[in-house]
Amino acid sequence: MDIDLSEDQVMLQDSTRRFVEDRASIAMLRKLVEEKRDMPLDAWRMAAEQGWTALLIPEEFGGFSESAQGLVDAAIVAEELGRVIYPGPFLSSAVAAYAINDAGSSGQKAHWLPKLASGEAVVAWAMARRGGGGRIAGGGVRAAREGENLRLGGHAAYVLDAQIADAILVSVAGDDGATQVLLTADTPGITITPLDTLDVGRRIAHIDFADVVVSTEALLGEIGAAGEAVERQFQVALVLQCAETIGVVERALEICLEYTNERLVFGRPVASYQAIKHRLADHATQLMGMKAAVAHAAKAVKDQASDAAIAASIAKSQCGKWGTEIVRDCMHMHGGIGMTWEHDIHFYGRRAVSNEALLGTPAAHHERLCRLAGL
Structure with a gap:
C-alpha cells in the first residue's frame, strides 16, 4: 500500500519492517507452531512499544499516529505484519480500540484504551x-x-x-x-x-x-442504536485485513522470484522460461491493483467518505480473490517443495486462504456491493 506515502509513513514502514524481520520472523512462527505454543504476551507488549496498538487511539489515552492519519498508518503496519505472517492480535486490538473510542463511554475509554495502547490487554x-x-x-x-x-x-x-x-x-x-x-x-x-x-x-x-x-x-x-458503529468497525477491519493480505502476497511473490531465479531446469533458471515470466508479470500487475484498491479504501474509511463502504468491499473483493490465486500459483511454481512443511511458502498460502474467508468471501462482498449500489 505504498501509493503516495508521506515521509513519516515511509519511516513507519521501514521501522516496522526492520522490527518484524528481527523480532517476529517466519522462523519464530514456525517455532511457536512446532512447540504448540501461543505467542508470549511479553512479545506482544514489546510489539506494542513500537506504537502499533496506539495508532487508532487518541493521545489522551496513550495513543498517537505517525502522520495524523491513524487508519492509513495502521494499514501500513498491517501490511508489514502480513509479510511475516505475524501471530500477534494486531487486527483484533486495532478494531477494538477503534470501536471503544468511537462509541464507548468515558469510563470504558479510560479503562480499556490505555491498556490496548500498551499491549496490556487484548x-x-x-x-x-x-x-x-x-x-x-x-x-x-x-x-x-x-x-x-x-x-x-x-x-x-x-x-x-x-x-x-x-x-x-x-x-x-x-x-x-x-x-x-x-x-x-x-x-x-x-x-x-x-x-x-x-x-x-x-x-x-x-x-x-x-x-x-x-x-x-x-x-x-x-x-x-449501534448499526452505524458496527458498519464503521467492519470497514476498518476490512481495510486492515486487506492491507495484511497485500503484505502476504508481496512477500510470497518475492520468495517465488528468488526461488525461480535459483532453481535450474534443463540448465536454465525456471524464471527464464517465458510462461513463468508471464505468470509472474501478471501477478505483479494484479498486486498493483490490490494496492490501489486498499489505498483508496483506507483513505475513504478514515475520512468516512460517502463511498467508504463500497471502497472497503471492493478492496476485499480484489484482495480475497487475487490474494489466494497469486499465493497458490507461487506455491505451484515451487514444484513439490512448495507443498512441504519445511518450506515457508505454505504459511503464506494458509494466511491468504484464511483472509479470503474471514470478514466475508469475495462472493459475499460482490453481493454486498450490488446492494449498496441499489441493484
Missing part, C-alpha cells in the same frame, strides 16, 4: 452476522431486554483471538436493532472453544453465550 470482536446491504442480520448472538439489563444468548463463530482476550466486544441483533456490549472474557455464561484451523499463525475460536446478563455499564452506545 479485546476480541464477536462480530454480528451481516445481512443485506451490510446491515446486522438475525441469528448469531441475540439480545433481549430484561428490565434495565440485557440478556444475551446464541453463538459467535470464528472469533479472532478470543482464547487470549481479556474482554469481548459483542455485536448483537435484537428486537430494538443492533446493540454492542463490552464484556470481560470471564463473564458467567460465556464459553470459548478454541479451534484448529488451516491458518496456524492465528488463534480462532467459537463463543457461546448462555443467558449472559449485561448491565447498562457494559453497553457501547444506546440499545438498538
Whole structure:
C-alpha cells in the first residue's frame, strides 16, 4: 500500500519492517507452531512499544499516529505484519480500540484504551452476522431486554483471538436493532472453544453465550442504536485485513522470484522460461491493483467518505480473490517443495486462504456491493 506515502509513513514502514524481520520472523512462527505454543504476551507488549496498538487511539489515552492519519498508518503496519505472517492480535486490538473510542463511554475509554495502547490487554470482536446491504442480520448472538439489563444468548463463530482476550466486544441483533456490549472474557455464561484451523499463525475460536446478563455499564452506545458503529468497525477491519493480505502476497511473490531465479531446469533458471515470466508479470500487475484498491479504501474509511463502504468491499473483493490465486500459483511454481512443511511458502498460502474467508468471501462482498449500489 505504498501509493503516495508521506515521509513519516515511509519511516513507519521501514521501522516496522526492520522490527518484524528481527523480532517476529517466519522462523519464530514456525517455532511457536512446532512447540504448540501461543505467542508470549511479553512479545506482544514489546510489539506494542513500537506504537502499533496506539495508532487508532487518541493521545489522551496513550495513543498517537505517525502522520495524523491513524487508519492509513495502521494499514501500513498491517501490511508489514502480513509479510511475516505475524501471530500477534494486531487486527483484533486495532478494531477494538477503534470501536471503544468511537462509541464507548468515558469510563470504558479510560479503562480499556490505555491498556490496548500498551499491549496490556487484548479485546476480541464477536462480530454480528451481516445481512443485506451490510446491515446486522438475525441469528448469531441475540439480545433481549430484561428490565434495565440485557440478556444475551446464541453463538459467535470464528472469533479472532478470543482464547487470549481479556474482554469481548459483542455485536448483537435484537428486537430494538443492533446493540454492542463490552464484556470481560470471564463473564458467567460465556464459553470459548478454541479451534484448529488451516491458518496456524492465528488463534480462532467459537463463543457461546448462555443467558449472559449485561448491565447498562457494559453497553457501547444506546440499545438498538449501534448499526452505524458496527458498519464503521467492519470497514476498518476490512481495510486492515486487506492491507495484511497485500503484505502476504508481496512477500510470497518475492520468495517465488528468488526461488525461480535459483532453481535450474534443463540448465536454465525456471524464471527464464517465458510462461513463468508471464505468470509472474501478471501477478505483479494484479498486486498493483490490490494496492490501489486498499489505498483508496483506507483513505475513504478514515475520512468516512460517502463511498467508504463500497471502497472497503471492493478492496476485499480484489484482495480475497487475487490474494489466494497469486499465493497458490507461487506455491505451484515451487514444484513439490512448495507443498512441504519445511518450506515457508505454505504459511503464506494458509494466511491468504484464511483472509479470503474471514470478514466475508469475495462472493459475499460482490453481493454486498450490488446492494449498496441499489441493484
